[in-house]
Amino acid sequence: MVSFSVFAQQGKQNKADTLFNKFSFVKASKVYQELIQNNYNKDYATRKIADCYALLRDPKNANRYYKSVVKQKNVPIEYYYKFAQSLRGVKKYEESEVWLQRYIDSGGAPGDNDFTKNVNFISSVFGAKQQYFLDKVRFNSKYSDFGAFEHDGQVYFASSRDQGVATKKLYGWNEQPFLDVYVAKAGTRKNVDHSAKVPGDINSVYHDGPVTITKDGKTMYFSRNNFTDGVEVKDNKGMTNMKIYRAHLVDNVWTNIEDLSINGDDFSTQHAALNSDDTKLYFSSDRPGTHGGSDIWVANINPDGSISDVENMGAIINTKNAEGFPFINNEGVLFFSSDGHVGLGLMDIFATIKGDDNNSIVDIINLGIPINSSTDDFAFTMNPNGITGYFASNRRGGRGSDDIYAFHRKPILHVEGLVTDAINMTPITDAKVTLYDNNDKEIAFMLTDENGFYQINIDRNQNYKIVASQEKYIEDYRDFTSKNIQTELTTITANLLLNPISDVVKLAELNDIYFDYDSHDIREDAALELDKIVDLMLNDYPEMIIKIESHTDSRGTLSYNDKLSIDRANSTYEYLINNGIDPSRITAHEGFGERKLTNGCEADTDCEEADHQLNRRTHFIVVQME
Known part of the structure; x- marks a missing residue:
């Protein structure tokens, strides 16, 4: 019963860690709470539940658990930092500074953005584990630039930079030129002027862009004011709404413009995005059925190009405020901008979190700094x-009203592997796998699943040691490093082999059998012993696995004795198989000649026949009992 209870708790921890790694923090926190109540791996579970509440933007509960965490023996110093953040989240600023100083005194190095800017609690947490890093974009203008989308080495973006044109049509809202769609080579350092406008019929006299393009590069979906065939259409309030149009590439020119069926004259439809196989169209709209200012919607793109089954993405994503600029990455994660969810400032960029079925959306997460700021951040692609991309922001320090920012990300890294029995190469379930830093301080541990598999999140640019242990085995370890690895790499593999400990190898006292001189025939006395082994394996221990080792005495040549011992091993093996033992339950049958004598009867030694007899034997080793 105790063993069953421990197994149940181990399963709960694995479940909690899986939920945490999938960003399902609400469910994970409940399972970690059960582990705490059952006093199983309590320190670890307390750290994880504190992290859950931090990521759920719940500084009160995060602070309550971090307060217990920092009292733990040998707690990683990063939790001093997290506790300091949580104290700031509940407005205990002086105490927060004390713990931040303790973190620094312990060797920690906070970044520039920590407590010097007016950012909310959750973004401070993200800043501690920064994944996104900004890169320069050289082609911004003093006007509005946003919606960068890279395809086949080219960056398409919307801009109001209509420079080099004698007559400019201005947008009355901000007295800037209307938006057009431009294209530039990715990574260009050159200025992009009117000559870089997308060729064809995409750009009109009103707003055009941003765009998205199908994977084959032949179809473009783009936003435009309700303007077709030279006619601007207004709604009953006198406003010109937005529509999504579709264009096709013909002789390197974008033409054959289509007005899509999802559009309407009395509402806006814009910000097109496509899934990985171009079968779904995501967009923002304030059409009937919208929760607030504008919502994220999705529709099916049928093989004939028609669009159907328009569906609102639901209340987890959409709020009573405005959501827009959807984007779907290759893993099916939806990114979008919103000023209705808790964020750093005005409009922030968020990502969706999928449930266990990998289809339903269960939560959203703020991408944090430096992607988000105290101003508008939007148009993420x-x-x-999966490493690089773009977004737009009107934050301070930019060149124009809206600027395009490039980013690269360092995705979460983990070490994973299999723990395997070194003799029969079968997976070892419930082996304890412990991760240590380069100072041999324990960081985390987990138990292997039924396949002998483990996975633990790690930091980059660190040295580690991973140790696997199980009560029936000799522990194994590996040193490894996450230094100087490619950014795209998300997994370091560290497989471990465990050898059974000596008192486990011989779990059953199986008697040796003996052979006549220069013979490999099974004698009558040997057959009796083999029959006992057959009965033991068939009736008493139906899961038992053995291996066979056969030997000779020292008389004869080395090569001859090697062959004779192999013949004895084969005879023994065949006897067991012929009497009903499954071959898979005998991992090996090997001969060792005269190399493993049980006594001192070597070739130049005068020994009695009885002493030589002790060396002419087959020995049985129990590899596994159950």
Whole structure:
């Protein structure tokens, strides 16, 4: 019963860690709470539940658990930092500074953005584990630039930079030129002027852009004012709404413009995005059924190009305020902008979190700094490599009203592997796998699943040791490093082999059998012993696995004795198989010649026949009992 209870708790921890790694923090926190109540791996569970509440933007509960965490023996110093953040989240600023100083005194190095800016609690947490890093974009203008989307080495973006044109049509709202769609080579350092406008019929005299393009590069979806065939259409309030149009690439020119069925004259439809196989169209709209200012919607793109089954993405994503600029990465994660969810400032960029079925959306997460700021941050896109991409912001320090920012990200890294029996190469379930830093301080541990598999999140640019142990085995370890690895790499593999400990190898006292001189025939006395082994394996221990080792005495040549011992091993093996033992339950049958004598009867030694007899034997080793 005790063993069953421990197994149940181990399963709960694995479940909680899986939920945490999928960003399902609400469910994970409940399971960690059960582990705490059952006093199983309590220190670890307390740290994880504190992290859950931090990521759920609940500084009160996060602070309550971090307060217990920092009292733990040998707690990682990063929790001093997290506790300091949580204290700030509940407005205990002086105490927060004390713990921040303790973190620094313990060797921690906070970044520039920590407590010097007016940011909310959750973004401070993200800043501690920064994944996104900004890169320069050289082609911004003094006007509005946003909606960068990279395809086949080219960056398409919307801009009001209509420079080099003698007559400019201005947008009355901000007295800037209307938006047009431009294209530039990715990474260009050159200025982009009117000559870089997308060729064809995309750009009109009103707003055009941003765009998205199908994977084959032949179809473009783009936003435009309700303007077709030279006619601008207004709604009953005198406003010109937005529509999504579709264009096709013909002789390197974008033409054959289509007005899509999802559009309407009395509401806006814009910000097109496509899923990985171009079968779904995501967009923002204030059409009937919208929760607030504008919502994220999705529709099916049918093989004939028609669009159907328009569906609101639901209340987890959409609020009573405005949501827009959807984007879907190759893993099916939806990114969008919103000023209705808790964020750093005006409009922030968020990502969705999927449930256990990998289809339903269960929560959203703020991307934190430096992607988000205290101003508007929007139009997030990610390149197919999953590492680089773009977004737009009107934050201070930019060149124009809205600027395009490039980013690269360092995705979460983990070590994973299999723990395997070194003799029969079967997976070892419930082996304890412990991760240590380069000072041999324990960081985390977990138990392997039924496949002998483990996975633990780690930091980059660190040295580690991973140790696997199980009560029936000799522990194994590996040193490894996450230094100087490619950014795209998300997994370091560290497989471990465990050898059974000596008192486990011989779990059953199986008698040796003996052979006549220069013979490999099974004698009558040997057959009796083999029959006992057959009965033991068939009736008493139906899961038992053995291996066979056969030997000779020292008389004869070394090569001859090697062959003779192999013949004895084969004879023994065949006897057991012929009497009903499954071959898979005998991992090996090997001969060792005269190399493993049980006594001192070597070739140049005068020994009695009885002493030589002790060396002419087959020995049985129990590899596994159950």
